[in-house]
Amino acid sequence: MTDLLAKRPPRAFFTLSTDAWTKPFWDAAAEHRLVAPRCVDCGHFRLPPTPFCPQCRSQKIDWVTLSGRGTVYSYTVVARAVLPDMEANLPYVPAIVELEGAGGARLISNVVDVPVEAVRVGSAVRVVWDDEGGPTVPRFTLAD
Numbered sequence: 001m002t003d004l005l006a007k008r009p010p011r012a013f014f015t016l017s018t019d020a021w022t023k024p025f026w027d028a029a030a031e032h033r034l035v036a037p038r039c040v041d042c043g044h045f046r047l048p049p050t051p052f053c054p055q056c057r058s059q060k061i062d063w064v065t066l067s068g069r070g071t072v073y074s075y076t077v078v079a080r081a082v083l084p085d086m087e088a089n090l091p092y093v094p095a096i097v098e099l100e101g102a103g104g105a106r107l108i109s110n111v112v113d114v115p116v117e118a119v120r121v122g123s124a125v126r127v128v129w130d131d132e133g134g135p136t137v138p139r140f141t142l143a144d
């Protein structure tokens, strides 16, 4: 797989469904702002957004705009198509990214546009916005 670029997963597999707790995240993404919900009462970040803070049970959320930088906490390389529609999008790299400035909160996303062999646990990444073919989705690429 050397030198193969990490692609985006198939858009046909992505359906955006929001509710009162997740809509602010996707609204900000449409403006190319990466945000995370922070509990107003205790400061705990929670991703994915939930109705109650797991630390103090508060429902008050402050949406904090982040730098868009982070660190790869974990990842995998999808190199085989389990469905025929995946073939053109291989390989892609699902990743868990620990977000800078978010108190250890992590976001499940993808690392894209870099050789898959270059991705490592601990790699510094920055957000890139994927607007093609549907709602804006935050993905990540290796930081300079």
Ligand SMILES: [Zn+2]
Binding pocket: 039, 040, 041, 042, 043, 044, 053, 054, 055, 056, 057, 058
């Ligand atoms: Zn709290």
